[in-house]
Amino acid sequence: MRVLCSSTLIGEFFVIGFAGLVAMKDDSLATSTVWWVCGIAMLLSVLLCGMITRPGGVQLGWALQIALIASGFVVPVMFFLGAVFAALWWASVHYGRRIDQVKADWAARQETATAGAQGSAGPDAA
Template sequence: MRTLCASTLIGEFFVIGFAGLVAMKDDSLSTSTVWWVCGVAMLLTVLLCGMLTRPGGVQLGWALQIGLVASGFFVPTMFFLGAVFAVLWWASCHYGAKIDEVKARWAAQAEAAEAAGAAGPEPEAS
């Protein structure tokens, strides 16, 4: 799950940066405000990559998705891009968890097969 979610977050890092460039063209927003908000959001995406396996990491990712969609009030394209990344986040969490289950099952089977092979008779020396 971590790999898929981290990939989504890195994609969001770039989208947030580009959205900041678009938001700078809005005369009602100050450049410093735009870059503070975008900078904090971009930093959050990078920090979340390392926090995904910790308690609350995925929930913080959902909060970021909500913030990304809400940023559409300032950059209208972000309604669409935020929704796309929210779907990608869901898919990363959902299918990543399934992949983790399969990996754990394969590891358990390999460990059981190794234990069964070690418990069997030893090969004869020639």
């Protein structure tokens, strides 16, 4: 799950930065405000890469997705891009958990097979 979610978050990092460049063109917004908001969101997206597997990491990711969609009120194309990244986030969490479960099952089977092979080559093999 960590790899898929981190990939989505790094993609969002760049989209947030580009959205900040577009938002700077709006005369009603102060440049410093735009970059404070974008900077915090970009920093959060990078920090979340390391927090995915910790408690609350996925929920913070969902909060970022909601904020990304809400940024569409400032940069209208972000409604669409936010929805796309929210779908990617869902897929990353959903399929990432499935992949983690399959990996854990496979590792358990390998451990059992290895233990069984070692047990049959034990004291009776001599």
